[in-house]
Amino acid sequence: MRRTLRPSMMELMDRATINAVEDHAPRGLDRTAGALLLVQSDAPGEARVAEIAVVEAACVAAGASEVVLTDDPAEGEMFVEARRMAFPAIEARGALLLEDVGAAVPLLPDLLAAVAGIAALHDVEIPTVAHAGDGNTHPIIVYDPADPASERRARAAFDDILQAAIALGGTITGEHGVGRTKKSALPDQLGEDVMALTRRIKDALDPAGILNPGAVL
Incomplete structure (x- = not known):
């Protein structure tokens, strides 16, 4: 599907996020849903109708419990606003x-x-x-x-x-x-050979070690 379609938005909220939003600023979302997938198309005219029809069919085929379609800007904005509310809603729950x-x-x-x-x-x-x-x-x-x-x-x-x-x-x-927070996991992703090569490049460009010291390399 991704070879032929380019939705302008495809955002996901899992159940924990849905419930955080509903606790913070209720939008009437289904608290029991496993996740909410928000898809938007900005294709022109009939192409938009066709694109959304393909998305709908894919969601149904994947076992979606409910698929809601709308071309009403206000209704669509309601779902987009729920997604925007995710971070403020989660921030209200703690650090x-x-x-x-x-x-x-x-x-x-x-x-x-x-x-x-x-x-x-x-x-x-x-x-x-x-x-x-x-x-x-x-x-x-x-x-x-x-x-x-x-x-x-x-x-x-x-x-x-x-x-x-x-x-x-x-x-x-x-x-x-990566920065400082994730640097301990970087060798696990890249491998020691790539890390060694990266260190050689860093040493060549920054022999005095004054460029962003301690962040990753």
């Missing part, structure tokens, strides 16, 4: 550790399942939103900054999510880079 791991689009269900399992294992809340069209996900780990045990569990969950993405052949960062 956050934000991920931006990615996996191949067909493996998104596996990545979401892995995140849910990690949340249960470490007894932390991890709502996930995703730019589902390119496989880029944002698991958002919620913890109590006043509780050292809560923060330890959150950081352990953070590390496990990185490893889950790597295990699926994905990436530890889809949008925001």
Whole structure:
């Protein structure tokens, strides 16, 4: 389908995110849904109708419990606003550790399942939103900054999510880079040979070690 269609938006909210939004600013979303996939087309005229028909058929074929179509701008904006509300709603629940791991689009269900399992294992809340069209996900780990045990569990969950993405052949960062927070997982993704080559390039360009010291290399 992705070879012929280019939706202008394809965003995903998992159940934990749906419930966070409904707790914060109710929109009438189905709290029992496994996830909500929001797809928008900006194709002209009949091409838009055809594009949405293909998306609808794909959702039905994949087992969607409900598919809602609308060409009403106000109704469409209601769903888009629910997605925009995700981060403020989750921020209201506590301190956050934000991920931006990615996996191949067909493996998104596996990545979401892995995140849910990690949340249960470490007894932390991890709502996930995703730019589902390119496989880029944002698991958002919620913890109590006043509780050292809560923060330890959150950081352990953070590390496990990185490893889950790597295990699926994905990436530890889809949008925001590695920096200091994720640098310990970078060798697991790239391999020691690539890390060694990268260090040689860094040393050649920065023999004095003054360019962004300590961030990754």
